[in-house]
Amino acid sequence: MKLPALDYVRPQSLAEAIACLRAAGGTAKLLSGGQSLMPTLAFRLANPSLLVDLGGVPGLDRIEQGPTGELVVGARVRWVDLERSALVASAHPLTAAALEHVAHYPIRNRGTVGGSLAHADPAAEWPGLCVACDALIDVLGPDGLSQIRAADFLLGPLSTVLADDQIITAIHLPQWPVARRWAFQEFARRRGDFALAGVYVFHDLDADARMTDVHVAVIGACHRAHRLCDVEQMLEGERASTALFDAAATQAAAQVDPPNDIHGSAAYRRGLVRTLLARALAQASARAH
Numbered sequence: 001m002k003l004p005a006l007d008y009v010r011p012q013s014l015a016e017a018i019a020c021l022r023a024a025g026g027t028a029k030l031l032s033g034g035q036s037l038m039p040t041l042a043f044r045l046a047n048p049s050l051l052v053d054l055g056g057v058p059g060l061d062r063i064e065q066g067p068t069g070e071l072v073v074g075a076r077v078r079w080v081d082l083e084r085s086a087l088v089a090s091a092h093p094l095t096a097a098a099l100e101h102v103a104h105y106p107i108r109n110r111g112t113v114g115g116s117l118a119h120a121d122p123a124a125e126w127p128g129l130c131v132a133c134d135a136l137i138d139v140l141g142p143d144g145l146s147q148i149r150a151a152d153f154l155l156g157p158l159s160t161v162l163a164d165d166q167i168i169t170a171i172h173l174p175q176w177p178v179a180r181r182w183a184f185q186e187f188a189r190r191r192g193d194f195a196l197a198g199v200y201v202f203h204d205l206d207a208d209a210r211m212t213d214v215h216v217a218v219i220g221a222c223h224r225a226h227r228l229c230d231v232e233q234m235l236e237g238e239r240a241s242t243a244l245f246d247a248a249a250t251q252a253a254a255q256v257d258p259p260n261d262i263h264g265s266a267a268y269r270r271g272l273v274r275t276l277l278a279r280a281l282a283q284a285s286a287r288a289h
Contacts, residue, residue, distance in 0.1 A: 069175030075114025
């Protein structure tokens with residue numbers, strides 16, 4: 001796998017990394033885990049003049065709980081780091097569940113959360129999780145630090161709002177209530193392959209056992225990870241029932257706009273969304289506190 005001719009730098013600070021990006025004038029690429037970037041370079045789908053390796057920048061591999069109880073994940077945290085984290089398992093169980101479906105072990109051992117977000121594959125689990133949970137993304141550029149909602153960060157297949165001289169530094173997942181009901185369902189041809197479709201579901205219950213703060217997000221069966229707001233509104237304030245879940249799943253299948261490709265037709269992916277969402281809603285409803 002031969003890469004194109006390019007220059008390589010390994011900065012020792014974020015400020016130095018941003019200076020390298022600015023000097024390259026939009027012709028540089030950031031290297032984090034490299035699990036998406038390296039094949040892209042090898043197939044000449046990208047031809048940068050400069051590779052900026054973030055491996056020497058400190059502070060990007062933290063996993064910690066923030067002051068408001070949110071889970072803060074540094075951009076260079078690897079999937080294997082999340083898998084091994086007791087904090088992630090206890091503070092954000094939906095993340096732990098989604099990690100079981102992320103790629104295969106060699107990729108999980110090198111791939112990073114920031115790289116996955118920047119790559120923005122519509123079938124990837126991490127961007128979908130961030131959208132489902134209303135995550136905030138820390139982005140650093142020449143003008144300083146800004147926070148971007150995950151739903152606003154993703155524009156389409158392999159497309160984000162990230163500028164050429166900006167770097168993702170961390171992701172903030174909001175605090176997770178202990179009593180929250182949740183589920184993640186995904187279908188792929190092989191475990192670890194990209195999802196043909198996947199759904200995230202979570203909600204809380206009020207004192208009258210009605211669903212509140214309902215979140216439903218889809219990956220794989222759309223051009224980017226996104227929430228199904230009409231389905232959420234259908235479920236909001238309702239008591240769980242099989243009939244309600246079937247109606248919501250049917251609505252979800254009608255709302256998505258999946259692609260046709262060699263892996264599956266649009267109609268097949270719509271059917272997957274319907275089946276997976278019905279299962280996820282039932283699983284979340286049955287989950288013990």
